[in-house]
Amino acid sequence: MEMIALFDAQCSLCQNTKRLFQKLDIGKKVTWMSLQEYERKGFSPQFKAVDLRREIHVINPDGKVLIGYWAVRRLLLLSPITCLFGLVLHLPFVHLIGNRVYRLIAKNRYKLNKRKCEDNNCSLFEE
Template sequence: MIVFYDSFCSMCRNSSIIWKKFDWNNHLTFESFRDLDSYPKAMEENLHVKENGQWYVGFTALIQIAKHLPLLWVVIPFLYLFKMIGLGDYIYKKVAANRKLIPVNQCNDEGCQLPANRD
C-alpha cells in the first residue's frame, strides 16, 4: 500500500512518522505527493492511498491504513461506524481544511516558495 501524504503539512508528516512506527510488517510505503512530477489537485485536499490498483481518499484512506496497523485494529469498528453515520468524513474534512501548510526545504536566498492559496 502506498500512502501519499503532504510533506508541506506538519500534521501529515507527523502522522506518517507514527504510522511507520506502527507498521511492524512493513505493509505501508510513504511518498510525499509533492515529490511527484505531477499529481492530481485533489491530493492537496485529501489523503490518498493506493492499494492493489485501487485508490482510497480521505477518511476511507485512514480506514485502509488502520487495517494494516495491528495497534489500530481495535478502533476499526468505530471508524466504520463513524463512516456509516457520516461523522468520520465530516471530522476529516474539517481537520483537512484547517491544516497549516509550511513548505520544508523550499526556501532559498530569494525567499520561500509557498503553496498556492487553496480557496
C-alpha cells in the same frame, strides 16, 4: 503492487501523520511517498494536484484508491494497536461523522498547525 500512501511533504500535520502510521505499521505494508515525489516521477495523472494536497490518498495493491477518511480508516486496520479503532470506523453510519471530521481537520490544518507551518504551505487551501 504494494500499498502506497501519498502525503503532502510540505505540511507538518501530514508529515506527523505519516511518521505516526509508519511507527504503527509493524509489518511494513505501506510505502509512503510524498505527493511531490509522486508528481516528479510522473506517475499516472489520475489525480489532480489540488486533490493530492487536500487529502491523503492510499493506493491499494489492487489499484483501488482511497481518499481522506477512507484512506485513514484503511491505514488504521494495519496495526494491532489501532485495528480496533479501524474496525469501529467500519460500523454502519460512522462514515457520516468520520468523513466530516476528517475534512474539517484537513481544511483547517493551517489553523491547527500555525506554529509548525512557517512557510504557509498548510494554508494552501484555506477557505
